[in-house]
Amino acid sequence: MKFSHSDDDGVFIRSIASRGQQGGLAPAVADAAELMELAGYQTVLIETVGVGQDAAGLTAVADATVLVVMPGLGDELQAAKAGVAELADVIVVNKADLPGAAAAVRQWRAMVALRAADRNRPPVLSTSAASGHGVAELWQQVTAIAEPRGPGRSARREDARAARAVDAALLELRAALLQRRAGPGTLLDEIAAGRESPAGLAAWLLSATACRDQARTR
Numbered sequence: 001m002k003f004s005h006s007d008d009d010g011v012f013i014r015s016i017a018s019r020g021q022q023g024g025l026a027p028a029v030a031d032a033a034e035l036m037e038l039a040g041y042q043t044v045l046i047e048t049v050g051v052g053q054d055a056a057g058l059t060a061v062a063d064a065t066v067l068v069v070m071p072g073l074g075d076e077l078q079a080a081k082a083g084v085a086e087l088a089d090v091i092v093v094n095k096a097d098l099p100g101a102a103a104a105v106r107q108w109r110a111m112v113a114l115r116a117a118d119r120n121r122p123p124v125l126s127t128s129a130a131s132g133h134g135v136a137e138l139w140q141q142v143t144a145i146a147e148p149r150g151p152g153r154s155a156r157r158e159d160a161r162a163a164r165a166v167d168a169a170l171l172e173l174r175a176a177l178l179q180r181r182a183g184p185g186t187l188l189d190e191i192a193a194g195r196e197s198p199a200g201l202a203a204w205l206l207s208a209t210a211c212r213d214q215a216r217t218r
Contacts, residue, residue: 012036027171030061030164059087060160063146066090066138067122071104088122089145096126096133177201 016026025048033044046062059065067088091112093104108124123141127134176182184204190196 012041025058025061027164027167030160033061060156060163064089064142066092066142068092068094069104069108070095071098071100090138090141091122091124092134092138093124093126094129096128097131101126173205 014032016029016032025046029046033046036044046058048058065088067090069091071093091108093101093108095101105124105126112121112124125134125138125141127138129135173182177188180188183201187196187201187204191198191201
């Protein structure tokens with residue numbers, strides 16, 4: 001089977017490094033996904049690196065989360081330890097043509113039954129990218145989950161935007177503090193020399209923020 005999606009006029013593929021960000025997503029991914037949606041792209045797929053419970057940031061960006069695993073790699077044991085299945089809306093055992101695929105599906109279904117209530121159990125499907133087996137069923141499941149556009153979805157997106165704004169501000173503040181462009185330089189020097197606790201800087205920042213908020217309300 002030949003795959004030529006990169007040459008399709010209706011497909012845009014962009015690789016963005018995680019840059020060490022927890023959850024496997026670079027800060028710009030959510031903004032890029034939203035921009036693609038505004039540009040008229042009907043479907044935006046976000047592929048992340050293999051991560052565990054710290055992938056919770058993805059659930060705030062994506063309308064549906066798919067966990068893709070393969071038989072014979074020990075992913076079942078990792079899921080039992082890290083609880084990664086709790087983050088997924090759909091679990092897919094890919095490479096269904098390999099030995100042990102059916103057993104892997106049974107193990108995942110048993111694990112999901114133990115870890116989640118009936119209403120929160122993600123379906124466990126098997127697919128084969130080489131033959132196309134199960135892909136149509138997977139797409140039906142994903143679209144059924146992502147389709148609802150109620151108040152809950154809007155609130156989740158608003159919370160995600162606010163969280164991204166806070167993260168961006170923290171990055172800028174960290175750089176400014178380290179370069180002595182913000183904050184009390186003397187206090188930072190005392191902390192660096194071990195004569196002051198880092199908690200002192202936190203207290204100063206909270207106090208400075210509170211003072212500015214009071215000044216705005218006057």
